Amino acid sequence: MSNAEKIKLIVYVNFALLLMALAYVIYAMVELERTLPSPTDTKYPANFRRVKHEIVIAAISWTLTVCITALFNMLLLKGANQRSYKKCMIWFVFCCIGATIQIYKIVISFVSQKYLEGGYLLFWTSFTLYALYVVKSFMNEIRSDSSLQPLTSKE
Numbered sequence: 644m645s646n647a648e649k650i651k652l653i654v655y656v657n658f659a660l661l662l663m664a665l666a667y668v669i670y671a672m673v674e675l676e677r678t679l680p681s682p683t684d685t686k687y688p689a690n691f692r693r694v695k696h697e698i699v700i701a702a703i704s705w706t707l708t709v710c711i712t713a714l715f716n717m718l719l720l721k722g723a724n725q726r727s728y729k730k731c732m733i734w735f736v737f738c739c740i741g742a743t744i745q746i747y748k749i750v751i752s753f754v755s756q757k758y759l760e761g762g763y764l765l766f767w768t769s770f771t772l773y774a775l776y777v778v779k780s781f782m783n784e785i786r787s788d789s790s791l792q793p794l795t796s797k798e
Contacts, residue, residue, distance in 0.1 A: 646777055646780050646781035646784055647723045647724075647726070647781060649777045649781075650719060650720070650723040650777060650778060650781055651720065651723060653719075653773075653774045653777060653778075654716045654717075654719055654720045654723075656770070657712070657716050657770075657774070658713065658716060660767070660770075661709045661712060661713055661716075664705070664709055665706065665709050668702050668705050668706060668709075671698075671702065672698075672699070672702050675695065675698055712741075715733070715734050715737050715738075716734075718730050718733060718734055719731060719734040719778065722734065723781065726785050726788075727785075728782055728785045728786060728789075731778055731781060731782050731785070732782065734778065735775065735778050735779065735782065738771055738774065738775055738778075739775065741771065742768060742771045742772060742775065745764055745767060745768040745771065746768060748764050749761055749764045749765055749768060752764060
């Protein structure tokens, strides 16, 4: 399997994971709405409203993250199809930043004993590091192919 084909597979798996994450966010929001007491209920603590707003803000930020990641994955797919070093490099830098943040979150998760969250992040980060390796190999392949091309003079 060539690096370009591996990249396409990585992008499709990434899209599937992003859709699952988005479905989870929607599920969590529906469950939150269903389980929280009504604001007119006398047992409704004042801090529930603040907690509900924080969860909504977290859901919106997660949804934006999923959308931005999807856009960068489309850029990578286009870069792989066009053999564009620049497009692959933009995705590579974006994912390096994301992987650094993920590694930080893994450490925090395991230190705070949130093993399920840490395990999920460990899986996602391992997949991201593999994707970075494949894309870097593809970028090296593009660069070596372009260095073999004879220089044409513009007259």
